Amino acid sequence: MTVALSGKEIASKLEQQFPGSIVESNENSLVVKSESLPELASLLKTAPDLDFDYLTAITAVDYYDYFEAVYQLTSIKHNHSLVVKTRCYGRDNPTLPSVVSLWRGADFQEREIYDLMGIRFDGHPNMKPIILWEGFQGHPLRKDYL
Amino acid sequence: MAIANLGLNTLGRLETLPPDWPGGFWWHWLFFTVVIIAFVLLLVMGFIWIERRGMGRMQARLGPNRAGPFGLLQPVADAIKVLIKEDIVPTNADKIVYWLAPVIAFAPALMIFAVVPFQDGALLADLNIGILYVVAISSVSTVGVFMAGWGSSNKYSLLGAMRNVASVVSYEIPVLLSIVGVVLIAGSLSLNQIVLAQDIPFILLQPLGFLIFFVGGCAEIHRSPFDLVEADSEIVAGFHIEYSGMKFAWFYLAEYAEALAISAIITTLFLGGWRGPLLPPFLWFLIKVFAVFFVMVWTRTTLPRVRIDQLMALAWKFLLPLALINLIITGIQVLTWPVALPWVMIPVNFAIMAILVLLWSKLFKLGGGRVEV
């Protein structure tokens, strides 16, 4: 059974290493600041007891005040999973740091989020629209698109 | 001298037709030209039917069965459909090359039949360099295919044409060497004489040569498992992508006419041509040609296709050494075997073939092929 790790415990662990990076946490997930996402992700991937080497999915949700990116992480070795979220504010040109250098599975998913939601990912080698055709105006999955 | 020409040519022989049979040179030429053209066109239709119906039955489905009884008129329906189709020419195509390609690809297949005997002496021209003429002419169709690939101004067709040139050139040599084995035993290059010399069909005396010729022949006419020239699933019909209408019909006909030609050559060289006990010789010829083609349809339905570098590796590293060894052994046998014991040679040759094929297949493996980029 894949154990869903408690957000609170991981948050307290991460808070020791990187103070001030956690925004909030509860049983199911933890929310981190977008600037500290790369370092936290790197720690989550390389720490021997966490060892999250498998990025299951990245989702972006449009809550009208902010965008939230949800990262579902899994560890194949220890068979546990974690949900990490991060937020970015502002509707024109929101940006988030990219995790492609850690998990290559984020490649197509981040391009899709850019295409459909409009969130740019810094550090992505190929930030081009992937699903919609060239010349498409707008970002369809946003709540104010149609 | 020929081992098998022991003067036992008494079974099923009608009298030999003289070379100017119905009444002079020009009547002979006219008669046989008409016979050859009719023969090729009719049998190509028959082959198309055998292939589609046979392949369908082997694939657990019915083949075409609507057009005529058992679908026998299906090729006619195909021909009519293809004749009334719109003739689309790509804008960037090299017009002259594009127009000439089907003709050059089809004509050699028809010309091969000038030297294939339907009965003793019943052929358009009994050239005494018969088989050499066949080999020379059959290579000309490659030029037609390459013209088609180039003139279509399409990258896919160019790839197909390149593959074709590479494969035909590679397979000429083993095919030629296996033919030389037959020629050594028969003692003549003329196809009529080769048939006359086959008291024991040469497939029994030259089993290795037969295998090499069959595999090489399938590769030359780019039929499965070597049909990568027009591989449906990779380069979408290869060199004849941009052809439609009657020009495509020429290519389609050319493919089956070449299959017919190779079947006819195999029948003549290895299976004894028109020779057989009870039925008229023409019928025996047809039966044998159909049998060979059926085996070709069988292999097409069953086997996946090889890749181009594996194809060439098969020709140069597997078939060519075997063909050379076959030639050497045949030469030794022709020189030294006692003339009175031809039947014993059969099991000896089969044993040699089995040993060589097994040995070579252990030494030679297809596969690999990643290029460092």
Added chain:
Amino acid sequence: MALKTEPFVLNIGPVHPSTHGVFRMRAILDGEVIVDMEPIFGYLHRGIEKLAEERTYTGVIPLTDRLDYLAAMSNNLAYVLAVEKLAGIPVPERAEYLRVIMAELQRIASHLIAVGAFLNDCGAFFTPFLYMFREREKIVDLFEMVSGQRLLYNYMRVGGLSHDIPSEFLPALDKFVRQMPGFIDEYDQLLAKNEILLARSKGVGILPRELAINISASGPVLRASGVKWDIRKVDPYSIYDRFEFEIPTGSVGDAYDRYWVKVQEMRQSLRIIKQAMGQLPPGEVKSQVSHLLHPPVGEAYGHIEAPKGELGFYLVSDNSIAPYRCHIRAPSLMNLTALREMMIGWKIADAIIIFGSIDITMGEVDR
């Protein structure tokens, strides 16, 4: 004396007999060798995620059919599992067993097409494809008995199934389960040691183990690379922990291993179906759920082992009748991430084989 040639650009697709849908590969070739490759897709994008925000929770189920249209039952199952997790709805026992039977039958059907299409790409002119389809016809007939549809079933509902199976289903299923292992053995015998198939697919398109984990591959692609990761075993959903079955794993991660894993998985699916059929309890097949479902505010991620890989639905609800956000984690999209690495250095013929062995469906990739 090397010949100086220039690389040229060739578009493989989107209209191509072997790209398994509308998929475009922009390959830069040097002769026949692929020097660089860029996958371009999006030709089948229908905006399912956006459409899902405008439909009720039950109304999204027909949309999920159209994702991986060759494995519609599995898509339905993933979605209703996610909704049940979100809203905390229990499922009756009989429905769970029937869901397992349907999902495993669907896995066999999908793998039959995958193997058949792979061999078709190898060049065996439709013969294995048609043999596999002959078996698939029997499965499709079973599904037609149950749901009236041959391809897009729309059978699962939130809280169970839409209706119970008819009385002729179980005898027909029994007959199928008894005949099928013989057919799989027949295909194995014809294909497993075929020299040409081995030459075309052994060692071709190797996906190393570390790369497979890094690109979030899942399903047969991941297992062929040597990672024993199957959602049915590591995170059992529904009642999969009551059945005994094995996870076939490859060793090298080449095209042949991916083919082999699929054939073995078909055998294991038959095992599961036999066990489920033996334990099927009577009862009702749907728990009482209102038509306009109002799940509590929250989010849930439900995933299953679909035939192509790990199919997951991430649902966010704000207590209204429609999902606030429905994100689909498509296995085919993830498996495509390393396509470029797998293809460089091989020839066009191998490119088609590598692509065919990954086994994607464009409905999922583009959504």
